[in-house]
Amino acid sequence: MKYEISKATAPAMPNLGKGTECIKLLLSQASKVMHEPFVPMFFPVLGAHMSGTEFMYPDNSWKEPTGMMANLVAKSGDNKGQLSNLVEAICRDFRQHDEAETKRLLEWSKQKQSRGNNKDKPDRPEEGIWFIPNDTTNPAFLLNAMALEAHGGRTQYINIPEVEMADKLCGGHKQVSQMLRNIYDRTRAGALRATAEGVTGNPILRACMTISSNPYSTRKFYKYELFNGTFGRVVFSYKPRGTREGRIPRQGSYPDEFYQKLDEYLVRLDICKGRFIIRQLNKLIDRLAQDMASLADLTDDDVLFELSHRSLVSAWKAGCILWVLNNQTWTKSMGDLVEWLVYHDLWSKLQIFADMLKENDYGASETAKTGPQNMLDLLPDTFNQAQLEALRTSMDKTIEGTKAQLRQWLHRKFIEYCTQTGIYTKTELYLKGVKDETLNIKH
Structure with missing residues (x-):
C-alpha cells in the first residue's frame, strides 16, 4: 500500500500518464x-x-x-x-436521445387521451430514458x-x-x-x-x-x-x-x-x-486484496477489511472502463490510478464516518474522527506481549485479541519471536520492505 489513510490529508493522486x-x-x-x-x-x-x-x-x-x-x-x-x-x-448524447424519446411519449399521451373509451389505445413507447x-x-x-x-x-x-x-x-x-x-x-x-x-x-x-x-x-x-x-x-x-x-x-x-x-x-x-478478461487488472486486484488483509492485521480493524472488499470491486470496474477508453490495452499508469481509487475511497469513508463506524456516535465532532492506526508502527522495534496488550487497551481493543494479532503478524513475517526471551522483533521485511514501500501507514 502506497498511501496513508489515517491522516486528514487526502492520498495524493498519481500522475496521470499513458492510458488515462x-x-x-x-x-x-x-x-x-x-x-x-x-x-x-x-x-x-x-x-x-x-x-x-x-x-x-x-x-x-x-x-x-x-x-x-x-x-x-x-x-x-x-x-x-x-x-x-x-x-x-x-x-450530451443521452440528452439528445431523451429529448427525442420525450417527444414520442408526449405524442403517445396525446393520442391516448384523444381516443374514446371504445377505441383501441396506442401502445406505450418502450425505448426508455x-x-x-x-x-x-x-x-x-x-x-x-x-x-x-x-x-x-x-x-x-x-x-x-x-x-x-x-x-x-x-x-x-x-x-x-x-x-x-x-x-x-x-x-x-x-x-x-x-x-x-x-x-x-x-x-x-x-x-x-x-x-x-x-x-x-x-x-x-x-x-x-x-x-x-x-x-x-x-x-x-x-x-x-x-x-x-x-x-x-x-x-x-x-x-x-x-x-x-x-x-x-x-x-x-x-x-x-x-x-473480456483483463489479466493485468485482475493481477493488480489480487495483490491489493492481500494488501488490504495486511492493513487489517496491522490495525486489527475488521470493519476496514470488510469495507475494502467492495472498494476493490468498484476500483476494478473503473479499471475496466479505463481499459476500454484506452483501446482495450493496459498500462502501468492505469494500474496506479486504480490502486489510488481503492485508498481514496477508504480514506474518504474514514474521514466522514470514522467515529460512527467505531462507536455509532452520530453527533461526534470533526476532531473526534480518526482513521485506523498501524499498531505495529506504534510499538518499539522489540517488544513483548504485555506492551501490545497495553497498546490495545489504550485503543479500546480487547486484551483477548492480542494472541490472535501476534499470530497474524508472525504469519505475515512482520515480526519474529524469541522463545528464550519472550521478545518479539520487527523483521527486516517489515522495516525495509513492507513498512517503507508497501504498508506506509504513518502517524
Whole structure:
C-alpha cells in the first residue's frame, strides 16, 4: 500500500500518464482544487455508456460496469456544482436521445387521451430514458428500467445534487438500503407493482448514480446503513475545506475541441460489446486484496477489511472502463490510478464516518474522527506481549485479541519471536520492505 489513510490529508493522486488521457481531458475543464475529488465521480457517468459488456472478476464471476455509485462530499459552496457541468458534457448524447424519446411519449399521451373509451389505445413507447431527472419517483424509475431491459438492458444514469433526493428515487428512506444494494448487485427490483394497465414486470436494475452532499447531510443520510452492506457499495470522494485564499476557482469553457475529443472516447464505450478478461487488472486486484488483509492485521480493524472488499470491486470496474477508453490495452499508469481509487475511497469513508463506524456516535465532532492506526508502527522495534496488550487497551481493543494479532503478524513475517526471551522483533521485511514501500501507514 502506497498511501496513508489515517491522516486528514487526502492520498495524493498519481500522475496521470499513458492510458488515462480521457480523465486528463475531463479534468482540463475543472478547477485544480477539484481534480482529485472529481476523478472517482467520473466512472459511474462513463460506465453508464456501456451496455452488453461483461468482464471477469478475479473470483471468476462476470460483472458489468453498471451499478456504480459515487458520492462527492464537500462543504457548502466548495465547488461541488462543477461536477454537474462535466456530467452534462459526458451525457450530451443521452440528452439528445431523451429529448427525442420525450417527444414520442408526449405524442403517445396525446393520442391516448384523444381516443374514446371504445377505441383501441396506442401502445406505450418502450425505448426508455437514459439520463433520468433527479426528481424521478420510484415507480417511474422501475417503469423506465422495464423499458430499457426490453431494449437490450441499457443502463440508466442519474445525477443527484443533494443526497436527500435519493429517498424519492428509492421510494422513501426505509427503502434506500434495498434499492441501492439491488442497483449495485445488478439484481431485480424485487417486487411486482399493480398499475391501471395491469401488473408491471420485475426488471433487473441497471443503473449508475452520482450524488453530491455536504458532510452533515451525508452522515445523517447513511447513519443507519453503515453495517448492512449498503454504505460499502457506494464510493465516497471527500474534499476537505481548503485554505481561505480569497480567489474564485476557475472552471473550463468547454471549447468545441474538447467535445470532439471527448466524443472519440465515448464512442469506444458505446461500441464495446462481449466478454473480456483483463489479466493485468485482475493481477493488480489480487495483490491489493492481500494488501488490504495486511492493513487489517496491522490495525486489527475488521470493519476496514470488510469495507475494502467492495472498494476493490468498484476500483476494478473503473479499471475496466479505463481499459476500454484506452483501446482495450493496459498500462502501468492505469494500474496506479486504480490502486489510488481503492485508498481514496477508504480514506474518504474514514474521514466522514470514522467515529460512527467505531462507536455509532452520530453527533461526534470533526476532531473526534480518526482513521485506523498501524499498531505495529506504534510499538518499539522489540517488544513483548504485555506492551501490545497495553497498546490495545489504550485503543479500546480487547486484551483477548492480542494472541490472535501476534499470530497474524508472525504469519505475515512482520515480526519474529524469541522463545528464550519472550521478545518479539520487527523483521527486516517489515522495516525495509513492507513498512517503507508497501504498508506506509504513518502517524
